[in-house]
Amino acid sequence: MSEEVIDYQTILSADSLYHVYESKSEDGNVVALRGLHLKVLPGEAVAVVGPSGSGKSTLLKCLGGLMKPSAGSVSLADKNMTRLTGKELVELRQKTVSFIFQEGNLLPHLSAIDNVAQPLRHQGISSKIAESEAKKLLIELGLESRMRGLPAMLSGGEQQRVAIARALITKPKLILADEPTGSLDPITSRDVLALFKSLHKEKNVSFLIVTHSSEVADFCDRALELRDGRFIAQHGQGFEVEELAESRELLIDEMGMVSLPPDILLKMGGAGRWIVDEVNSDRLILESSKEEVNESLITKNLVLADICPACRYEYTDDTQLCPECGAVRPMIVKEGE
Numbered sequence: 001m002s003e004e005v006i007d008y009q010t011i012l013s014a015d016s017l018y019h020v021y022e023s024k025s026e027d028g029n030v031v032a033l034r035g036l037h038l039k040v041l042p043g044e045a046v047a048v049v050g051p052s053g054s055g056k057s058t059l060l061k062c063l064g065g066l067m068k069p070s071a072g073s074v075s076l077a078d079k080n081m082t083r084l085t086g087k088e089l090v091e092l093r094q095k096t097v098s099f100i101f102q103e104g105n106l107l108p109h110l111s112a113i114d115n116v117a118q119p120l121r122h123q124g125i126s127s128k129i130a131e132s133e134a135k136k137l138l139i140e141l142g143l144e145s146r147m148r149g150l151p152a153m154l155s156g157g158e159q160q161r162v163a164i165a166r167a168l169i170t171k172p173k174l175i176l177a178d179e180p181t182g183s184l185d186p187i188t189s190r191d192v193l194a195l196f197k198s199l200h201k202e203k204n205v206s207f208l209i210v211t212h213s214s215e216v217a218d219f220c221d222r223a224l225e226l227r228d229g230r231f232i233a234q235h236g237q238g239f240e241v242e243e244l245a246e247s248r249e250l251l252i253d254e255m256g257m258v259s260l261p262p263d264i265l266l267k268m269g270g271a272g273r274w275i276v277d278e279v280n281s282d283r284l285i286l287e288s289s290k291e292e293v294n295e296s297l298i299t300k301n302l303v304l305a306d307i308c309p310a311c312r313y314e315y316t317d318d319t320q321l322c323p324e325c326g327a328v329r330p331m332i333v334k335e336g337e
Helices: 056-064 087-095 112-122 129-138 156-168 187-201 213-220 263-265
Strands: 012-021 030-040 045-049 073-075 097-101 174-178 206-210 224-227 230-236 272-280 282-286 302-304 331-333
Touching: 012 056, 012 112, 030 056, 030 206, 045 056, 045 213, 045 263, 056 206, 056 302, 073 087, 087 156, 112 129, 112 156, 112 224, 129 156, 156 174, 213 302, 213 331
Parallel strands: 045 206, 045 224, 097 174, 174 206
Antiparallel strands: 012 030, 012 073, 224 230, 272 282, 302 331
């Protein structure tokens, strides 16, 4: 299979992205995304982290063309998806992007190898070639003995690895992943991340990953923190405040929660505790408290712990399980960071 080489300026971008869920309940409509700006460069890995209900899954669906945003535009491989016909959108996604969901979403009546080969068959590639490519990926992911099994016969971790193989089979330029390691045990999760790192560094594959995991976020070049439909912080390489903070509004909801544009948050010194020094209907003055509070969900520069927290065994190699008590070796923040 020949690969088309195109020099994209951006593999994925969003401009002034809004999404509103209409509701007839007393609470009214729900604004899930509030004017987001986002850019993912070719070969870049970006994580989006945030609590439940912050808009992460909605964002991923809008970026992948699975859901039409209420306002704003999304471009994939320099093509505005909002202007494409249904057929054109399907063809663009097939050539450019693959999805990995936490649930796996495998076809229950197909074996593992047929699930993985299916995307190539949809592209008109012969079954023989599609099955051969699928077999290679399943072997690489340690599923050689399970490739003829139906999804119901596979464990949760095995099903997720099959779903990852299915996403990789088309050799995508971009992978959109929603909690890709959420159903995996820690060891399998790290094996999957190692595969992602290989694709990222050796094959220049771009990633946008929605995650709660600090280990997954640490793999990415930069991470965006999403709360109440807005990016409130950004960490890592390639930091560009301008594209994320076009609005100068401060949003205050009925519960008194405030959403700050990230450039304002940076000028204030990041997350922390603030004292109200002066307040009236037209003016609010805040003064930084000496007590620092860091509530960021993003942790960078993780390394394997030197000592087992359960039995205090001292590690001398890169083993993932404690040889004394069998506990999974945790990842911790590197000293001095």
